[in-house]
Structure formats: C-alpha cells, structure tokens
Amino acid sequence: MSSTTQQPKIDFQDVTRVYEVNKSEFYAVNGVNLAVADGEFITIVGPSGCGKSTLLNLAAGLDDPSAGQVLVDGLAVKGPGPDRGxxxxxxxxxxxxxxxxxxxxxxxVxxxxxxxxxxxxQEVIELVGLTDFAESLPKTLSGxxxxRCAIARAYAANPNLLLMDEPFGALDALTRVRMQEQLLETWSKQRRTVLFITHDVDESVYLAxxxxxxxxRPGRIKEVIEVPLPYPRTEETRLSPAFVEIRNRVWHAVYHQE
Known part of the structure; x- marks a missing residue:
C-alpha cells in the first residue's frame, strides 16, 4: 500500500522532540519523517529509548514536538481528539x-x-468477540x-486512527498470538489506520x-521495511519462507544498531 499516492492519513514532518535531563538536552526523536496512508497498518519496532512511544504520544496530541509537525488528514495535531483512539x-x-x-x-462523555x-x-462488542461477556465486570475477564474491551472502547468512538502502544506486551505468549489474530480480524472488518508500537519483531511483521x-540516541528511523504478505494472515503465514525472510531482515535492522 503506497503512502505517496494521496494525502497521508498521518504525516510526521521533520519531527524532533527534545527533553531536558540533568540540565542536558536529550533527543527522544530527531528529524523523523514518516507518511502513513489511510487504512495502512504500520508497526514501529526498535530498542528501548529509540522514541517509539514518543512518536505515538505526539500523534495522539499528548505531547508537542520541539521542532517539525505532525499532521492528521493535513491538519496539525493540537492536543487529543476523538479522531484518534x-x-x-x-x-x-x-x-x-x-x-x-x-x-x-x-x-x-x-x-x-x-x-x-x-x-x-453492541456492534463493537460483537466485533471483538465479547458478546457473552457484555454484562461482566473487568475482574472476571482474562487479560x-x-x-479486547479496551480495543472495543476505542472503536466505539469511530476514530479514523488507532494508536496502540505495546497493547499486548503484558500478555502470555499464546494469548498474545490470539490477540494479534483477533486484531487483524477486527481491522479487516472495520479498516482503520493503525500505528502500533511493539518490541516484538515477529509481532511487527505479522501485523503490518x-x-x-x-x-x-537520538531516536530516528533507521529503515522502513515493506511486508508484502497477503491478508488474512494465519499460523501458516508465520511459517512461510517469505515471513521468515522479512522477520530476519527486521531482526537484523533492530539488533545491529549503528
């Protein structure tokens, strides 16, 4: 899916975010340029401290860039909004x-x-497969x-853009895989533009x-890697030679930092 044939849904334009740490400047991200197309699923992966969550917070309007700008549908982000879940x-x-x-x-609200x-x-509860638990309290639910309830809440507001910061990071390995499959199923039914932060290389390739x-140091984009694997993606996708090749490329890019 090309991000250059039309106005991007989200556009990071030479974005820099600097914090003061112990009276010194710390560049969380520096000079980031990234255009994301409408309906595209983008994963962002990298080592701790590379600015992944900073980019998401800037897109969400929870933080402001020190330089450059973040545009959503061609408009500069100025604080949180219902268009972004x-x-x-x-x-x-x-x-x-x-x-x-x-x-x-x-x-x-x-x-x-x-x-x-x-x-x-009701629509989104059915979409994420929680119909039988609609009247249950959170304490009775698995992780x-x-x-899934949190995803349904975000979908209910009908946002154009979903911003997800390590949403499956606290889950066990099997539940994490099932949640990845559930997310893609939901995404295929109600296509949203997704920016998904993760530390997991396999997850980054499977979804995106x-x-x-x-x-x-400073946080910057090292490489953008296309994932031309067809949807829907299944267990067989993870075992395919094409998936393994892309995963190895991403792995090398993440763990061989300059």
Missing amino acids: VIFQQYALFPWLTVRKNVEFGLK AKVSATERRHRA GMKQ NRVVVMAA
Missing part, C-alpha cells in the same frame, strides 16, 4: 463498570444519546478479554503493511 499496554478499564458500560463511557450508545457499543525500524 489510543490503546495502552495497561487496559485502564473502570473496574466498577461492565464491559458494555466501559465501551459506552467515551460516547457518554461525548453526549451521544443512550440509544445510539447502546447500538454502537486478553480486557484488552510496513515495519518502521527505529534506532536510539
């Missing part, structure tokens, strides 16, 4: 609310009518179910149209 590693669910009420919460809230919540490999 953010999903973190920690589920941040309200423990006293059921799955349905958690999913409806953002819609209620936005003053969406009760009828419309329930309709939209994977909690993250393109993998952005970052290097640290």
Whole structure:
C-alpha cells in the first residue's frame, strides 16, 4: 500500500522532540519523517529509548514536538481528539463498570444519546468477540478479554486512527498470538489506520503493511521495511519462507544498531 499516492492519513514532518535531563538536552526523536496512508497498518519496532512511544504520544496530541509537525488528514495535531483512539499496554478499564458500560463511557462523555450508545457499543462488542461477556465486570475477564474491551472502547468512538502502544506486551505468549489474530480480524472488518508500537519483531511483521525500524540516541528511523504478505494472515503465514525472510531482515535492522 503506497503512502505517496494521496494525502497521508498521518504525516510526521521533520519531527524532533527534545527533553531536558540533568540540565542536558536529550533527543527522544530527531528529524523523523514518516507518511502513513489511510487504512495502512504500520508497526514501529526498535530498542528501548529509540522514541517509539514518543512518536505515538505526539500523534495522539499528548505531547508537542520541539521542532517539525505532525499532521492528521493535513491538519496539525493540537492536543487529543476523538479522531484518534489510543490503546495502552495497561487496559485502564473502570473496574466498577461492565464491559458494555466501559465501551459506552467515551460516547457518554461525548453526549451521544443512550440509544445510539447502546447500538454502537453492541456492534463493537460483537466485533471483538465479547458478546457473552457484555454484562461482566473487568475482574472476571482474562487479560486478553480486557484488552479486547479496551480495543472495543476505542472503536466505539469511530476514530479514523488507532494508536496502540505495546497493547499486548503484558500478555502470555499464546494469548498474545490470539490477540494479534483477533486484531487483524477486527481491522479487516472495520479498516482503520493503525500505528502500533511493539518490541516484538515477529509481532511487527505479522501485523503490518510496513515495519518502521527505529534506532536510539537520538531516536530516528533507521529503515522502513515493506511486508508484502497477503491478508488474512494465519499460523501458516508465520511459517512461510517469505515471513521468515522479512522477520530476519527486521531482526537484523533492530539488533545491529549503528
């Protein structure tokens, strides 16, 4: 999927973010340029301290660049907005609310009518496979179910862009694989542009149209690697020679830092 044939959904233009640490300047990211097409699934992978989460926070409007700009649909990001759904590693669910009420919460804040809230919540609860648990409290759910609830809550607001920061990082290996499959199934049904942060090389390749490999000190894009594997992706995809070749290329780029 090309990111140059039309206006990008999200566009990092020479983005730099500098923090002051012990009276010295620390470049979290420096001179990042990245254009992401509408409907594209981008994963960002790299070592700790390379600025992955910084880029996501800048796109979410949770932080501001020191130089350059981040555009969404051609407009500069100025703080958070309902057009961008953010999903973190920690589920941040309200423990006293059921799955349905958690999913409806953002819609209620936005003053969406009760009828419309329930309709939209039901749609996304079905989409992520939690219909049988709609009236359950978070404490009764597994880690994977909690993250599916968080994804449903983000989808319910109907964002154009999903920003996901290590959403499966706290899950066991088997649940993580199942969540990757569930996410791609959800994405295929309601296509959103996705920016997905991960430390896991296999995960980065399995999910993405393109993998952005970052290097640290300063945080910068080292390489962008195309993943021309067809969707839907399955267990057989992970075992294919093409997948192994791309994974090895990404692995080499991540772990052989300049």
